[in-house]
Amino acid sequence: MLLRTENLSKQFGGVYALKGVNFEIAAGEVHGLVGENGAGKSTLIKMLTGVYRIEEGSVYWDGQKVNITDPAQSRNLGINVIHQDRTLIPTFDGVENAYLGREYPHRGVQVNWKEMRENVEKVRDQLGIEIDLEQTAAELSPPQKTCLEIIRAMMNDCRLLILDEPTASLTDKEAEILFDIIARLKQRGTAVLYVSHRMDEIFRLTDRITVFKNGTMVGCVDTESTDKEQLVAMMTDEWTGEGIRHNASFGKVLLQASDIRTQDGIMKHGTIQVREKEILGVFGLGGSGRTELLEAIYGYRPIKEGSVFIDGEKQTRLSPANSIARGMILISEDRRGKAIIEGLSVKDNILLSSIDSYSRHGYLDEKKEKADVREKAEALKIKMAGMDQRMIELSGGNQQKVVFARALMTQPRVFLCDEPTQAVDIMTRGEIHRLLREKADEGNAVVYVSSDLKEILEVADTVQIVAQGETREILPNKDLTTTEVLSYCYTEA
Secondary structure, eight states, rough: OOOOEEEEEEEETTTTEEEEEEOOTTTEEEEEOOOOOSSSSSHHHHHTTTTSSSEEEEEEEEEEEEOSHHHHHHHTTTEEEEOSOOOTTSSSSSHHHHHSSOOOOEETTEEEEHHHHHHHHHHHHHTOOOOOOTGGGGGHHHHOOOOOOOOOHHSSSSEEEESSTTTTOOOOOHHHHHHHHHHHHTTTTOEEEESOOOOOHHHHOEEEEEEEEEEEEEEEEEGGOOHHHHHHHOOOOOOOOOOOOOOOOSSSEEEEEEEEEETTTOOBEEEEEETEEHHHEEETTTSSHOOOOOOHHTTOOOEEEEEEETTTTTTTSOOHHHHHTTTTTEEEEIIIIOOHHHBBBBHHHHTTTTTTGGGTEEOHHHHHHHHHHHHHHHHHTOOOOOOSGGGGGGGGGHHHHHHHHHHHHOSSSSSEEEEETTTTOHHHHHHHHHHHHHHHHHTTTEEEEEHHHHHHHHHEEEEEEOOOOTEEEEHHHHHHOOOHHHOOOOSSO
């Protein structure tokens, strides 16, 4: 075996995030790792890559016991990882980010920037990735950031590539590029640990699948000898399917955005409306302007033209603060960059948008704060050691639940949801779907953006097509097929 762990464990505040894990992966194997958010998958990855110190248990590499103490040592062994939360420096361009953790080539005492660029371009072209290396990471879209991470990983002598939710924000075309890379890596003997909640990808790509549950390893199965239902049964005892239904009758228009044109020109002409009790699915291919439209409506992205009405009242000054005050909230697709503060506690993150409401004569009503936070945490089944636990220590799915808890604290009437189930487990995904359906049934309005077309068709009452920076057809979700929706996306205006 290339990699083997023996009784690997990790505690946070006396609570085991990982306990007694005996895991192994062979050279040339594509190995799936599945489990609910909080099951311990990310903890295992961080231990193997030197982010967390190994204090209990052992790791063996090529049959030899190793003590991985930092990320550099892990990379020197040949372990490379692409995390679900991107690890790029926003102000660095593509070449500089691709060289993170690597020694720069020199010509005398000068950095040889020409050689660096040529090396990165060579890897980029070999992988068939289209990306402008002169742009900074801050200027890249989430799919482009993922591609840049892939380039960086492939520049190292990689013997084990760990992919943590790599396709969470990729288009189908970009995902196919990644799948081709995985196939080539397998052929030359590189091991791939593939962590994903997307079962179709797990069954398509892997040779074996390991299942985690509550910080323990439930078992390892051959992919050919199992199915989705068996895997889900191993992951949880509670999942019974989503059972999402669609509404057919709606109330008055709660949100109307007309002729939106962003200053950066990405959204050229955006018009949408969403009514009481309606979930409006917004679907478009990568780069279509979906995210930019929501950010413009919310007041996060400056607009050049257009108007926004909430419950019939025109918004004269678009800003996140004014949107929240008027009852509109945005769930951002960039959870780490725009939705949470990792160093703050769960409680403080939940209260970020509503803390003013707890002020009494210049003092905070801490008793009511804690009671309300506890109520939201219990309602959303947030797994945490306590309200004072730091956000960075929570799993991605539980972080997303905290984001929703904060949104609910503002008592919104309009929910703008951009990839709200990105990189969450199957149970959390279902819980989010049911929560939004419940909020719609109460008379609220939901705008739901997802790059997963199947999810859009599962959740939305109506589907709004966005293509090339413009909103196009509006389709009632009655007997809609993926082929029909995609045909509108590929049709020229």
